[in-house]
Each structure stands twice: as C-alpha cells, then as structure tokens.
Amino acid sequence: MASVTLSEVRKAYSGFEVIHGIDLDVRSGEFLVLVGPSGCGKSTLLRMIAGLEEITDGTISIGDRVVNDLPASQRNLSMVFQSYALYPHMSVRKNLAFGLGNLRMPKDEIARRVADAARILQIEELLERKPRQLSGGQKQRVAIGRAIVREPQLFLFDEPLSNLDAELRVQMRVELAGLYQRLGTTMIYVTHDQIEAMTMATRIVVLNKGNVEQVGTPYELYNFPRNLFVASFIGSPKMNLLAANAASGRADIPGLGSIALPPGITADGPITIGLRPEQLTISSADRPLPLEGRAAEGVEPSASGPLTVTGIITLVEYLGSEVFIYLRLETGQTILVKAPGKSSHHNGENLTVSLHPDDAHYFDATGQRLAKAGE
Amino acid sequence: MTTTLSISTTALTAKQYREARARRAKRAGLLKHVFLIATSLIMIYPLIWMISASFKPDNQIFGSLSLWPATFDWDNYSQGWNALSVSFTRFFWNSTFVTVLSVIGNVISCSFAAYAFARLEFTGKNMWFALMMMTLMVPYHVVLIPQYLLFLNLGWVNTYLPLIVPKFLAGEAFFIFLMIQFFRQLPRELDEAAMIDGCSPFKIYWAIIMPLSLPAMATAAIFSFIWTWEDFLGPLVYLNKIEDYTVPLALRMFLSQDGASQYGPMFAMSILSILPIFLFFIIFQRLIIRGIAMSGLK
Structure with missing residues (x-):
C-alpha cells in the first residue's frame, strides 16, 4: 500500500x-x-x-x-x-x-x-x-x-x-x-x-x-x-437547474413563482437553483388537457413552504423500479421528475409537483455553490 | 379458396424469381471463369513452354509448336548440371549462401528500423521517415555507380560482401514500410503493458512485437528471397570469378554470342532454379497473404 x-x-x-x-x-x-x-x-x-x-x-x-x-x-x-x-x-x-x-x-x-x-x-x-x-x-x-x-x-x-x-x-x-x-x-x-x-x-x-x-x-x-x-455531472438522471433572481432572502423563478431562501444563503442577483429529480414530489395528476393552451400554472407558495409547479408530461420512461417523467413547464423548460415504479402517468397528462427550498442546491452567478447554514 | 390460390401464386412467383436469378448468376459465373482461365493461360504459357522446352532436344525447341515433347529427354537436366566449367552444385550453393544471409539481414534490420519508426520517439523521426520513403522512389540503377565506387574503395568487389552487408543495414525501404504498417495495427496498450511488466524497448520488440508480426516477417522474407535469388544485376556487377557466380549469372553462360547456345540445358537449369522460390512460396503462402492484408498494402 x-x-x-x-x-x-x-x-x-x-x-x-x-x-x-x-x-x-x-x-x-x-x-x-x-x-x-x-x-x-x-x-x-x-x-x-x-x-x-x-x-x-x-x-x-x-x-x-x-x-x-x-x-x-x-x-x-x-x-x-x-x-x-x-x-x-x-x-x-x-x-x-x-x-x-x-x-x-x-x-x-x-x-x-x-x-x-x-x-x-x-x-x-x-x-x-x-x-x-x-x-x-x-x-x-x-x-x-x-x-x-x-x-x-x-x-x-x-x-x-x-x-x-x-x-x-x-x-x-x-x-x-x-x-x-x-x-x-x-x-x-x-x-x-x-x-x-x-x-x-x-x-x-x-x-x-x-x-x-x-x-x-x-x-x-x-x-x-x-x-x-x-x-x-454527478447524479443520474441529471439535476434539474432553474434560473432565478435572489433578493431580500427570496428567490424569484421567472414564470413559476418565488421561494424563501434557506438560512445562510444571502445572495442577491442571478442564481441557479438545482433540484435532483427525486427531490420533486408529485402533488397531483389531472386528466390530459387539449394540446393547445397547455400553459402550466405557477402557484404562489406560502412564505417558507414548498413551491408547487404544474406542467405537462412529454415523456414517461418506465424503468421497473422507478419512472422518469419529463415535465414541460409554462416557461418552456423541461424538468425531470423521478417517481416510484408503480406510479401511473401518461404523456399529455397535467402533473403538479412540489419542491422544498431546503432540498434544493443554490449556485451563484459564477456557478459556485452557495452554502446553507450548517454545511 | 381465394387465399390458398393467392399464396400458391406468390410462392410460384418467388420460385420463378429465384430460378431466374440463379440462371443469371450461373451465366455471369461462367463468363467470368472463361475470362479468368483464358487470362491465366496467357500468363502461364511462357512457363509451360519453358517446362516443355526443358524436355526437348535443342533441334525441337524452336522447330515444333507443340507444347508436348515428342519424347521426354531428361538429358538436358543431367547435361545442364555439369555443362559449364563449374558444376551447378556450386552455383546453387553460392545462391543459397547469398540469399539466406540476405533474407536474415533484411528481416532483422528492416524490422528493427520499422519498430523504431512505428513505436519509438526520437528526434527528427518524421524527417528520417520521409528520407527513407524517398529511397523507394530512386531506381537501383541510379545508385549503382556510386555504390560500386564505394565498395571498390572498400576492397569488396569480387566478394559477396556488397550483396550481403547492405541487407544488414536496413536498406530495403519497401520492407521497412511494410512492417511499419503491420506494427501500427498492433495495439499500443501491448507495449504499455509490457513496459509496466518491466520490458525495455528491445524486450518489447523481441517478446511482444516480433512474435505477433510473423506474417509481416514472412512476407518480407519471401520477397527478399525471390529478389535476391533471381537478382542478376548485382552479382553481374560485383562478381567476376565463375566459381563465385550465382544461378542467374550461370544461366546466362548457356547463351553464346557465336550461336552455339545450349537452350535445352539452360531451360532445364532455369526450371530447377525456380523450384526453391516455388517451394518457399508454397510453405509461407498463408503467412504472406495475412502479412499483406494486415499491413494495409492490399
């Protein structure tokens, strides 16, 4: 050795x-x-x-x-x-x-x-x-x-x-x-x-x-x-990255809503919020909407609670033990959601997912990690 | 009923189609073979003629068009062997001596040079490679005179040294190029694994590259064998004593300026002279094909 x-x-x-x-x-x-x-x-x-x-x-x-x-x-x-x-x-x-x-x-x-x-x-x-x-x-x-x-x-x-x-x-x-x-x-x-x-x-x-x-x-x-x-690079499937603007302890994700930044993060200006696919929780699934006007709705969360976003499923990859769901948001961005293998979702279906600010990763404008309190 | 009928119709059509295609392929194959056989006969005719002539008395060689001798006369062989002032035993020995040493020299020296070009890093590698390739484009006759003067000054004329020593100095660019192409096909990881296993560059060549390059070596060996065995100009320039002559020079002695040429014995000895090449080729044929295919020269 x-x-x-x-x-x-x-x-x-x-x-x-x-x-x-x-x-x-x-x-x-x-x-x-x-x-x-x-x-x-x-x-x-x-x-x-x-x-x-x-x-x-x-x-x-x-x-x-x-x-x-x-x-x-x-x-x-x-x-x-x-x-x-x-x-x-x-x-x-x-x-x-x-x-x-x-x-x-x-x-x-x-x-x-x-x-x-x-x-x-x-x-x-x-x-x-x-x-x-x-x-x-x-x-x-x-x-x-x-x-x-x-x-x-x-x-x-x-x-x-x-x-x-x-x-x-x-x-x-x-x-x-x-x-x-x-x-x-x-x-x-x-x-x-x-x-x-x-x-x-x-x-x-x-x-x-x-x-x-x-x-x-x-x-x-x-x-x-x-x-x-x-x-x-680390993590498969890849982390979802959302562009946001931070100000006064909150991050505004254009077109989706805003969240309270976790303690310790004091950034101002453009930041990137990273969410692993398994950190997005499925809140509800609705029946499919017509193809036209499938705009997702951003729902304002409570002051420090999770942000819920709705989008349209564009692809479902069934892997047996888990399912990868590609969800197109109102902004046009597609995010990936990981769900248990027994979930039953289909293309074109409306899906609402919630994300908790404490689960997310935050990066400044240069791409460096913004550490939360206690990290 | 309708379904059955349509199936049988389809089957019949497919069968007819297959048969038509087979007929076309057969016709094309026949034409191809006729062409190839005819071409082969044209190519092989001089050899057949020479074999036939070697069994004919001198007066029948040019007098009869038939390839089949009226009588098989073996005397050309026995007479030819001892027809000159020195026996063909001596000429064959001389040729064998020069050829074997040339083959050994070419294979060893050219494979060393090829290994260096293919695997080692040294200053001016590309320039040396370009120079080496340029020598391929210079005809032998151009370098003959300066080379002769060099060997004359060295006192090597009238010895076998000018025919053998250059072969140990990696002078055959064609063989070097052939082997470089072959060596480049071998994965570099083999060299690297051998380096980690404690091999020096020479050990890598000896233990890894050379055993894997037998087809290329055999190809170089057989070409070297053929070219040296049938070389006429080199021995003609450097050898003056009859007892030192190689077989091609000896064969030339059957032809006389005064019209008293001995064609029968000459053809008989010519047949014997090509036998070693023929046998060498038969033995190493498979390796040669692999060598040429794997060195990318095909």
Missing part, C-alpha cells in the same frame, strides 16, 4: 496544456476514482502516474519517492487497461507470469503467485488457453490477475469495465469491490461511468478540462456539489 501525491502536475502536448496544475493526495489504501467527461484528462493523469506519459511540470510521488523520472516498471504498480492488453501469443499462465519473469523472480515463487491469482479470480481452468479463446469477462479477469500477481503497492485501472456488456459490468464491479476489500491496496480507477464511481469509490475526483472540480466522498459529491459542473 502506498499513498500517491500529485503536486502542481501539468501536461502539455506541443505547447497546448491539457492538465493545468493538479494537486491531489491519494491516501494509502484508498479506492480513488477519477471521473469526468471525455477529454477531461482523467486517462492522461492516470497514465502520468503510471509512467506511460511524461509530465511537463510538477511532481508525482508514490509513497515517499518522487517518481517523475522513474520508468513505469520501477514504480511498483500494476495497471489494467480498457482493452485488457493481454499478450495474444501467450497463454493465460504466461500472461500472468510474464512480468514476474522480467523481475527475475524464482520459478516456484512465480508458480505460487500465478496459482494464487488464478484461485482468487477463479480462472484456474483457463490457464492454458490463449486470450482469443476467452470471453470478454474472462479476459478482464486475466487482466486483473496479471495486475495482482505482482503484488504492487498501487493499482491503476483505466476504464476496465467499459468493454463489457451491462450484466457483466455489474458482476465485475462487485468482484472488483470485493478484490479491493480483500487486498486493501491503494487503487486509482478511471471511469466515465458515474455508477461505477459512486458505488466503488472511497473518494471521487471530478475532473473537467484538465482541472479538478471537486474531491470528495460519493455522499459529499452528490449532496454538496461544489459547483454547477459537479452538480450536473
């Missing part, structure tokens, strides 16, 4: 900077997930830690050693690639043993480690097969096996599950989480799948355009997003 420290790490290609001075502390034994949209630099950052990309500036330390100039093989880490990167001409056994052989490890020790890894990953019967004779899930296990036989102080995963089908991905996710608990080694995991990030991570790093937007536990990121980017 080792901690990893990134200090002012930068990466530029032909003078064009893609990683802009990242500072990050990965604690020993932590499962850290790097998450962000395509092109945000998460894989580049992982590859710099691995030693597969040179860093332009800054320092990377693994444990107590600065590893900037150390080749990948001397950083005592293992990496699992998105494409598995198994050596096609070698059997599974040779794939597992190849790195150990390069370390000039005694043959009986290699055999022991290969057998242990095969047992842990339940690939004992596959040892003599070539990679082309394996399914996607089996290849992934072998790739993980190749990483664990080295017993490194750090594991790096570069979107390892993205080539698997949905069912296998869930299964491998559970197995990886189990493996982490069993080994307790520091792991850094890159993914664009936030379900993987939320379910596996002890902490998540949200990256955007080569910058760290927020580092925190899945709970912190979901409930206290630092800015609009994190708020809209």
Whole structure:
C-alpha cells in the first residue's frame, strides 16, 4: 500500500496544456476514482502516474519517492487497461507470469503467485488457453490477475469495465469491490461511468478540462456539489437547474413563482437553483388537457413552504423500479421528475409537483455553490 | 379458396424469381471463369513452354509448336548440371549462401528500423521517415555507380560482401514500410503493458512485437528471397570469378554470342532454379497473404 501525491502536475502536448496544475493526495489504501467527461484528462493523469506519459511540470510521488523520472516498471504498480492488453501469443499462465519473469523472480515463487491469482479470480481452468479463446469477462479477469500477481503497492485501472456488456459490468464491479476489500491496496480507477464511481469509490475526483472540480466522498459529491459542473455531472438522471433572481432572502423563478431562501444563503442577483429529480414530489395528476393552451400554472407558495409547479408530461420512461417523467413547464423548460415504479402517468397528462427550498442546491452567478447554514 | 390460390401464386412467383436469378448468376459465373482461365493461360504459357522446352532436344525447341515433347529427354537436366566449367552444385550453393544471409539481414534490420519508426520517439523521426520513403522512389540503377565506387574503395568487389552487408543495414525501404504498417495495427496498450511488466524497448520488440508480426516477417522474407535469388544485376556487377557466380549469372553462360547456345540445358537449369522460390512460396503462402492484408498494402 502506498499513498500517491500529485503536486502542481501539468501536461502539455506541443505547447497546448491539457492538465493545468493538479494537486491531489491519494491516501494509502484508498479506492480513488477519477471521473469526468471525455477529454477531461482523467486517462492522461492516470497514465502520468503510471509512467506511460511524461509530465511537463510538477511532481508525482508514490509513497515517499518522487517518481517523475522513474520508468513505469520501477514504480511498483500494476495497471489494467480498457482493452485488457493481454499478450495474444501467450497463454493465460504466461500472461500472468510474464512480468514476474522480467523481475527475475524464482520459478516456484512465480508458480505460487500465478496459482494464487488464478484461485482468487477463479480462472484456474483457463490457464492454458490463449486470450482469443476467452470471453470478454474472462479476459478482464486475466487482466486483473496479471495486475495482482505482482503484488504492487498501487493499482491503476483505466476504464476496465467499459468493454463489457451491462450484466457483466455489474458482476465485475462487485468482484472488483470485493478484490479491493480483500487486498486493501491503494487503487486509482478511471471511469466515465458515474455508477461505477459512486458505488466503488472511497473518494471521487471530478475532473473537467484538465482541472479538478471537486474531491470528495460519493455522499459529499452528490449532496454538496461544489459547483454547477459537479452538480450536473454527478447524479443520474441529471439535476434539474432553474434560473432565478435572489433578493431580500427570496428567490424569484421567472414564470413559476418565488421561494424563501434557506438560512445562510444571502445572495442577491442571478442564481441557479438545482433540484435532483427525486427531490420533486408529485402533488397531483389531472386528466390530459387539449394540446393547445397547455400553459402550466405557477402557484404562489406560502412564505417558507414548498413551491408547487404544474406542467405537462412529454415523456414517461418506465424503468421497473422507478419512472422518469419529463415535465414541460409554462416557461418552456423541461424538468425531470423521478417517481416510484408503480406510479401511473401518461404523456399529455397535467402533473403538479412540489419542491422544498431546503432540498434544493443554490449556485451563484459564477456557478459556485452557495452554502446553507450548517454545511 | 381465394387465399390458398393467392399464396400458391406468390410462392410460384418467388420460385420463378429465384430460378431466374440463379440462371443469371450461373451465366455471369461462367463468363467470368472463361475470362479468368483464358487470362491465366496467357500468363502461364511462357512457363509451360519453358517446362516443355526443358524436355526437348535443342533441334525441337524452336522447330515444333507443340507444347508436348515428342519424347521426354531428361538429358538436358543431367547435361545442364555439369555443362559449364563449374558444376551447378556450386552455383546453387553460392545462391543459397547469398540469399539466406540476405533474407536474415533484411528481416532483422528492416524490422528493427520499422519498430523504431512505428513505436519509438526520437528526434527528427518524421524527417528520417520521409528520407527513407524517398529511397523507394530512386531506381537501383541510379545508385549503382556510386555504390560500386564505394565498395571498390572498400576492397569488396569480387566478394559477396556488397550483396550481403547492405541487407544488414536496413536498406530495403519497401520492407521497412511494410512492417511499419503491420506494427501500427498492433495495439499500443501491448507495449504499455509490457513496459509496466518491466520490458525495455528491445524486450518489447523481441517478446511482444516480433512474435505477433510473423506474417509481416514472412512476407518480407519471401520477397527478399525471390529478389535476391533471381537478382542478376548485382552479382553481374560485383562478381567476376565463375566459381563465385550465382544461378542467374550461370544461366546466362548457356547463351553464346557465336550461336552455339545450349537452350535445352539452360531451360532445364532455369526450371530447377525456380523450384526453391516455388517451394518457399508454397510453405509461407498463408503467412504472406495475412502479412499483406494486415499491413494495409492490399
């Protein structure tokens, strides 16, 4: 197990900077997930830690050693690639043993480690097969096996599950989480799948355009997003965002009404109110209205109570355990409401939902979070 | 009743349609095959003629149009083998020596150069690659004289060194290009996984890239084999002693300026000279096709 420290790490290609001075502390034994949209630099950052990309500036330390100039093989880490990167001409056994052989490890020790890894990953019967004779899930296990036989102080995963089908991905996710608990080694995991990030991570790093937007536990990121980017990136389905004007402790949402701002928020001027789909409560559903004149009605709430808004359902997505309802408001904006799977709603139906000011997230004009009292 | 009738009508129409389509496909196939067979015969005729001539006495070779010899005369083979002042055993040995070393040299050196261009980063990589590609466009005859002068000054003329040493210096741009194309098809993650597994660039080449590139290597090997085995100009320029001659030079000796050419033995030895190429091709045919297909040259 080792901690990893990134200090002012930068990466530029032909003078064009893609990683802009990242500072990050990965604690020993932590499962850290790097998450962000395509092109945000998460894989580049992982590859710099691995030693597969040179860093332009800054320092990377693994444990107590600065590893900037150390080749990948001397950083005592293992990496699992998105494409598995198994050596096609070698059997599974040779794939597992190849790195150990390069370390000039005694043959009986290699055999022991290969057998242990095969047992842990339940690939004992596959040892003599070539990679082309394996399914996607089996290849992934072998790739993980190749990483664990080295017993490194750090594991790096570069979107390892993205080539698997949905069912296998869930299964491998559970197995990886189990493996982490069993080994307790520091792991850094890159993914664009936030379900993987939320379910596996002890902490998540949200990256955007080569910058760290927020580092925190899945709970912190979901409930206290630092800015609009994190708020809209974390959570599936996405957070609903409503533009509003704040003044004198109240926020006026044009065309919908106004709410009292929770204690601690003292903003004036334009703000953004964020509401997760599950934080909208369905108050009532009416029969469908004619297509013309389906203007939703904003209803003034009591001074500090919930705001109720009415709109027309434009789409219902039934997912079994839950239902996503797309509701078009009077302002023309569509918001997403999450309802229990047993709810029965249909396109064209009028629906009234209520939102409580205390459940909402508030962001100032620059997109930074406005903290409520006690946060 | 109406429904049954309409179904059977539809079925009949579909059947007729299928039959008409099959007839058209058969006709098109027949025409295509006739054309291909005719073209193949034109292409293969000189070879068949040469095989036939190798079994005919000299007076029948140009006297008869028939491809089938009146009698099969094997004497051309036995006479041809020892017809010159030096036996063909020696010429075949000389050709084999030059060719085997050339093939080994070409495959090793060109794959090294290709690996560097395809996988390693070094200063001026693009410029060197462009220069290498430019050498593809320069005809051999243009560099022949400066190359000869160089080898003359080195004292290598009248030895096999000018024919072999350049092959160890990655001088065949075509093979380098072919292998670069092949190496580029291999995922870079393999190199990266090997780097993490503790491999140096040479170990990555040796343990990962080379075993996966056998089709490209075989393709380069067979082209190198053919071109060296049948090379006439190189040995003609650099070899002066008959006992050093390769097979193509020896075959030329059957032709005489004074009209006393020995065509029968020459064709017999020509047939024997193409056998190694034929066998080499048969053995590595599958790898060659894969190599050409995967290097994007198809």
